[in-house]
Amino acid sequence: MLRYLSAGESHGPALTAIIEGLPAGMPLVVEYVDRQLARRQGGYGRGKRMSIEQDRVHLLAGVRGGVTLGTPVCLQIENKDWVNWRETMDPGTDARVDDRMVTRPRPGHADLTGVLKYGHRDVRNVLERASARETAIRVAVGTVGRRLLDKIGIKIVGFVRRIGQVEADVPELDPDVLQERTETSSVMCPNQVSSYKMMEHIDRTRDTGDSLGGVFEIRVYNLPPGLGSYVQWDRKLDGRLAGALMSIQAIKGVEIGAGFHGAACPGSEVQDEIFYDQDRGYYRQTNRAGGLEGGMTNGEPLVLRAAMKPIPTLRRPLRSVDIGTREAVEAAYERSDICAVPAACVIGEAVVAWELAVAAMEKFGGDTLFEFTGNWERYLASVKGG
Amino acid sequence: MLRYLSAGESHGPALTAIIEGLPAGMPLVVEYVDRQLARRQGGYGRGKRMSIEQDRVHLLAGVRGGVTLGTPVCLQIENKDWVNWRETMDPGTDARVDDRMVTRPRPGHADLTGVLKYGHRDVRNVLERASARETAIRVAVGTVGRRLLDKIGIKIVGFVRRIGQVEADVPELDPDVLQERTETSSVMCPNQVSSYKMMEHIDRTRDTGDSLGGVFEIRVYNLPPGLGSYVQWDRKLDGRLAGALMSIQAIKGVEIGAGFHGAACPGSEVQDEIFYDQDRGYYRQTNRAGGLEGGMTNGEPLVLRAAMKPIPTLRRPLRSVDIGTREAVEAAYERSDICAVPAACVIGEAVVAWELAVAAMEKFGGDTLFEFTGNWERYLASVKGG
Amino acid sequence: MLRYLSAGESHGPALTAIIEGLPAGMPLVVEYVDRQLARRQGGYGRGKRMSIEQDRVHLLAGVRGGVTLGTPVCLQIENKDWVNWRETMDPGTDARVDDRMVTRPRPGHADLTGVLKYGHRDVRNVLERASARETAIRVAVGTVGRRLLDKIGIKIVGFVRRIGQVEADVPELDPDVLQERTETSSVMCPNQVSSYKMMEHIDRTRDTGDSLGGVFEIRVYNLPPGLGSYVQWDRKLDGRLAGALMSIQAIKGVEIGAGFHGAACPGSEVQDEIFYDQDRGYYRQTNRAGGLEGGMTNGEPLVLRAAMKPIPTLRRPLRSVDIGTREAVEAAYERSDICAVPAACVIGEAVVAWELAVAAMEKFGGDTLFEFTGNWERYLASVKGG
Amino acid sequence: MLRYLSAGESHGPALTAIIEGLPAGMPLVVEYVDRQLARRQGGYGRGKRMSIEQDRVHLLAGVRGGVTLGTPVCLQIENKDWVNWRETMDPGTDARVDDRMVTRPRPGHADLTGVLKYGHRDVRNVLERASARETAIRVAVGTVGRRLLDKIGIKIVGFVRRIGQVEADVPELDPDVLQERTETSSVMCPNQVSSYKMMEHIDRTRDTGDSLGGVFEIRVYNLPPGLGSYVQWDRKLDGRLAGALMSIQAIKGVEIGAGFHGAACPGSEVQDEIFYDQDRGYYRQTNRAGGLEGGMTNGEPLVLRAAMKPIPTLRRPLRSVDIGTREAVEAAYERSDICAVPAACVIGEAVVAWELAVAAMEKFGGDTLFEFTGNWERYLASVKGG
Numbered sequence A, B, C, D: 001m002l003r004y005l006s007a008g009e010s011h012g013p014a015l016t017a018i019i020e021g022l023p024a025g026m027p028l029v030v031e032y033v034d035r036q037l038a039r040r041q042g043g044y045g046r047g048k049r050m051s052i053e054q055d056r057v058h059l060l061a062g063v064r065g066g067v068t069l070g071t072p073v074c075l076q077i078e079n080k081d082w083v084n085w086r087e088t089m090d091p092g093t094d095a096r097v098d099d100r101m102v103t104r105p106r107p108g109h110a111d112l113t114g115v116l117k118y119g120h121r122d123v124r125n126v127l128e129r130a131s132a133r134e135t136a137i138r139v140a141v142g143t144v145g146r147r148l149l150d151k152i153g154i155k156i157v158g159f160v161r162r163i164g165q166v167e168a169d170v171p172e173l174d175p176d177v178l179q180e181r182t183e184t185s186s187v188m189c190p191n192q193v194s195s196y197k198m199m200e201h202i203d204r205t206r207d208t209g210d211s212l213g214g215v216f217e218i219r220v221y222n223l224p225p226g227l228g229s230y231v232q233w234d235r236k237l238d239g240r241l242a243g244a245l246m247s248i249q250a251i252k253g254v255e256i257g258a259g260f261h262g263a264a265c266p267g268s269e270v271q272d273e274i275f276y277d278q279d280r281g282y283y284r285q286t287n288r289a290g291g292l293e294g295g296m297t298n299g300e301p302l303v304l305r306a307a308m309k310p311i312p313t314l315r316r317p318l319r320s321v322d323i324g325t326r327e328a329v330e331a332a333y334e335r336s337d338i339c340a341v342p343a344a345c346v347i348g349e350a351v352v353a354w355e356l357a358v359a360a361m362e363k364f365g366g367d368t369l370f371e372f373t374g375n376w377e378r379y380l381a382s383v384k385g386g
Helices: A030-041 A049-053 A082-089 A111-118 A124-130 A132-150 A175-183 A192-208 A237-246 A341-364 A369-384 B030-041 B049-053 B082-089 B111-118 B124-130 B132-150 B175-183 B192-208 B237-246 B341-364 B369-384 C030-041 C049-053 C082-089 C111-118 C124-130 C132-150 C175-183 C192-208 C237-246 C341-364 C369-384 D030-041 D049-053 D082-089 D111-118 D124-130 D132-150 D175-183 D192-208 D237-246 D341-364 D369-384
Strands: A003-007 A014-020 A057-061 A073-078 A155-163 A214-221 A251-256 A275-277 A281-283 A302-308 A319-321 A328-330 B003-007 B014-020 B057-061 B073-078 B155-163 B214-221 B251-256 B275-277 B281-283 B302-308 B319-321 B328-330 C003-007 C014-020 C057-061 C073-078 C155-163 C214-221 C251-256 C275-277 C281-283 C302-308 C319-321 C328-330 D003-007 D014-020 D057-061 D073-078 D155-163 D214-221 D251-256 D275-277 D281-283 D302-308 D319-321 D328-330
Touching: A003 A132, A003 D003, A003 D014, A014 A132, A014 D003, A014 D014, A014 D057, A014 D073, A030 A057, A030 A132, A030 A341, A057 D014, A073 A132, A073 D014, A111 A124, A132 A341, A155 A175, A155 A192, A155 A341, A175 A214, A214 A341, A237 A251, A237 A302, A237 A341, A237 B237, A237 B251, A251 B237, A275 B319, A281 A369, A302 A341, A319 B275, A341 A369, A369 C369, B003 B132, B003 C003, B003 C014, B014 B132, B014 C003, B014 C014, B014 C057, B014 C073, B030 B057, B030 B132, B030 B341, B057 C014, B073 B132, B073 C014, B111 B124, B132 B341, B155 B175, B155 B192, B155 B341, B175 B214, B214 B341, B237 B251, B237 B302, B237 B341, B281 B369, B302 B341, B341 B369, B369 D369, C003 C132, C014 C132, C030 C057, C030 C132, C030 C341, C073 C132, C111 C124, C132 C341, C155 C175, C155 C192, C155 C341, C175 C214, C214 C341, C237 C251, C237 C302, C237 C341, C237 D237, C237 D251, C251 D237, C275 D319, C281 C369, C302 C341, C319 D275, C341 C369, D003 D132, D014 D132, D030 D057, D030 D132, D030 D341, D073 D132, D111 D124, D132 D341, D155 D175, D155 D192, D155 D341, D175 D214, D214 D341, D237 D251, D237 D302, D237 D341, D281 D369, D302 D341, D341 D369
Parallel strands: none
Antiparallel strands: A003 A014, A014 A073, A057 A073, A155 A214, A214 A302, A251 A302, A251 B251, A275 A281, A319 A328, B003 B014, B014 B073, B057 B073, B155 B214, B214 B302, B251 B302, B275 B281, B319 B328, C003 C014, C014 C073, C057 C073, C155 C214, C214 C302, C251 C302, C251 D251, C275 C281, C319 C328, D003 D014, D014 D073, D057 D073, D155 D214, D214 D302, D251 D302, D275 D281, D319 D328
């Protein structure tokens, strides 16, 4: 069973994750992970912190000579800013914990509820962990899962569909073309015209001190049918994927395939009829289901969308309450981005990769990559020709 | 840790669930659960099977004299239709398994992928479990969770927002008023005008042999702040709730608070500023976050919406492939509903109740109801008065 | 991931279990399970209740025509005594819960701690679940796991080593011979001389109104190397097996291979040197490790022993305290056995079978029996021939 | 829910663990953990590596100013030897993985099975993780759990009962006296005479190039009744504790209370009758059950024993097989200890502490130490006075 835990405060020494259950013999190098970390930090509309960090992952266990050992993999990303925060954030006894204390919780964050739940009198003790900085390690973990999916030919392409008022039309495209067009856009939008409009929208919004949300879409290709299962409530892959996406900071909506739009259509317009061809096996001519039927992949591309709310930190101060004095104050302000939808898209790819890797390990099993891919091949053959 | 497993085929002898981790001393009677089972079976636009079943739950363990014992609770719902299916579905050796064999998988269901994944040559072996009949036991289980929430004053109201083309406007209302208006509607829509339009829409659609989907909304009141947590990726309550809703059959989209709409707004329009009042404690004047910030309840009402695709079984046959001959055929047709959005809403309430009960047990713990409610009371006092 | 939950009070309507994660296509009939249930109820020295019950398992889900469907399997064992207890134990509201109330906790049982933990004022609310009656369903569940092990040739033989003062010498034997000799003994001891001595010991003890414990041993043959893992603390099979055995009612000690005796030997006497032979692959000439090295099966027979304390219910009353009045009283007495070591041995086989089935599913995976056995075959070939 | 994962190879850069589910506000400093790490490295009869390492834990997350934050705690222990192994063990691509390759598996270790299971051709890829070095991080993790137990007055004392042929008699003693006597012994045996005999035994064994095992005992004081539960098979604390102890490297037997000895006694001699006193509440005059009845603590001291086999690495070579050539060879030899029973005892204390901390969090819950201890206090009051 593939599983992981992560730890780490935003201004602490490092973010760390331990991944358990990977097969032995899977190639894994830091560069592969770092590429995704860099993508997370990019995107038009980001604030300054992103350039400070330049995240790099360190492998501390589970890999030797570029290949997994079957033992737990330990990933670590150092916080570059740590040197400036040591005195405040030291996990040891010497931290001057009253320095840089925050008592004005920011609306839209975990701040207020976090201090109530955990009995803190310093909001910093909450925001350090609830921060979107945590997603750096989630990207690293998901990317390790993605490495496993590579080995059975699964390809994940995420892109931005909407930023604020600008929605892009994105047709069905060859995965490689889709990826290429996405990569050439500063906002990860494969529609060039929309891409420019989005950047303009970001520029205008920066001027007003406001912030923007949006929608990203993730498509996954070459999935075998039968990942996930209908047999038990907690094994349905649609639920797991939606849960993974919704657990990303600032995500407030998730759709699969036709999603909310499909809810408004008559049944005769939202089906994907079934066809068979000796070369292709079973296939569909449409994909309104977004690749998921009965809580399982059905062999068609996975199509997921997630809605991100605008970043809650605005230049214009928001009203809040000091948790010490209970007096009305302006919320704390930490430097921030105008728009983080492209970053969220990269995180979305990672969490989707993770859930798919878990489902693939459940379906194909194996303690070695050789067993895993062998089981996959035999299953595919049985599914197609049988 | 509150957990459960369920079992049961649609035409087998019974649906069964075992719930583990409830505190002792919680009142629980079958009538409480049956009321929700009846709601699930109601709603304008349902087919005939619903009237056959008239579900009743049996308590087989964990309760005595109307009160939980702290031991596992076993729930069972007999399938009334079992008498007619015994010869075909008998779990023993004597079943005539080739009777009523299904070889034409229905698009939009688990049928095709299920037979590929589990190596079946009879689609019945899949559809019997993947069927929405399974949601009866999920409602029963969720309703047991709801009983626990009752005890700390939490109230759940679900209603239908959209059926096909008809979307209802539903204002902020007092929970009791909202519930009352919903109960008087055959489609569970608290807006009377929309309610009639929805029924008309269903009638017209029945005539054309088509089917309808829609959107339901669930609001939860009197939640304490701090259910769920930001500290680990898999403990975020927004993720868990979205996962629970998306795992319901036919659900293809989930939103929290402003959801997809919020993604199009500027940040200055989607915040919920923080206020304090000695009587109320911390509160908000708006609730765009839908009651969830940082993966936790923030004390405001929870607002969740889910999009249901139209039921995939149409009177007009859909193209499919016979899994035995691989020839093009028309998909199997089982009698069905035109619209099941009200039923889905009841199921939605149940799965949300379950996730909240799990989160409440995590937050307040206790082996007895007395410990549970005591911990809740003390926490609420600390949160408010400080 | 293979998992299960069970429920059921001793005098309630039934014991129920739900098993999740079995592959489809595995033959499973009630007779196979009932045979083990009958073995659990047998054995020299049992009390009367055993003959009342004559347990039979009912399959309520997950099986059709004698073969698993890949869906959850629901097992149920009715409590024959239920008819006599209905009025007292009814899970509904009408139970006369004050009838047959027990307020004198029995030493050596969960009675006293159970009422303190769960806030009961009737010990019956504890003893009904903590009772060894619960092991009937554990035997049923474990036997389903055993069915899976059959399919890859794994054979489990349990026998009694000691009853009270009588310890039997049992040499290395062919598994079939060992099983046969065990089956012909009323106390499940394959050494005929010791077997008679044990029965005499039981007879003498019955006369004195006392009770007896003992030690049983479980040997498992034809295990592949590599079940379990050293990579994470909670995946070590030695730990899991010991945990499973120690969680059986009245078990107070567990040993693997040389066990406590090995702790007294010099290292040079407790090793199992490694040999290789083209036909057999790697093998050992000794088996002091009891088939487990590094938290994994090493391909040699598994050898486990468990120590059972004497049954705590004696004819001679034990001192206790009334939980209502806090006055010194004699403990409650429920009719009981003199010696239940043979029954415990059958339960031991079942829990060991379950843990091995879980480990085998982890190692070989597969949604169908065909995938599972195919993966096993290929692994075995790789292990042997290299 | 308290949980953890660990990672790290023996000669890799570090051992790391992430602990999830600790309450906020618990004091935690490195010195507290380091003290237990030092104890693990001590003990008469250890080899040289112990003095190389001098383990120190680093806190990388979850703690600030010496107090837990409620967020995941990350612990790291650097491997001092890493500088000498970097070129061989580098997790990056540049490791010269063929240097220091091991092809002669050692009997009694994970070596042979590990390479078969994970498809390695270098035994090093197995032994680096299966090594007892891993127990350093288990001690660190368990010690964090112990910190929580401190807060509700629970005291854990472990000591050595047997080394090879020398068994010590250890009477009931006041916990502080027992601990003090244990601390003054180089072999952690509180019986001074036995302690000297054990050292002599170790000395003689060193001369012969052999190794020794033994038995350690762990007693836990001031436990509340009701940790663990009888309600579900996997919640029984006796099973969990036995599993934790048996999962320690080289442990082959576990006993609770009277253990195997009790299996030979008549029932009338192994009960713990129940008494009540207004000051003490319920109590026993004997403790044959070792503090566990019905899978729960019963309020009496916990008494656990574990048998450790002699260390399998002997100076006299053992027969093995080269995994490359399949030829008979002498097993690899890595420098080693003569006797590691005192170290195992420290590890035993740690894993027992962890399981008890998990059980205590389940029983008392709470997101803050204040909630946790408050719940504990109220429960104790209800248990005693009622």
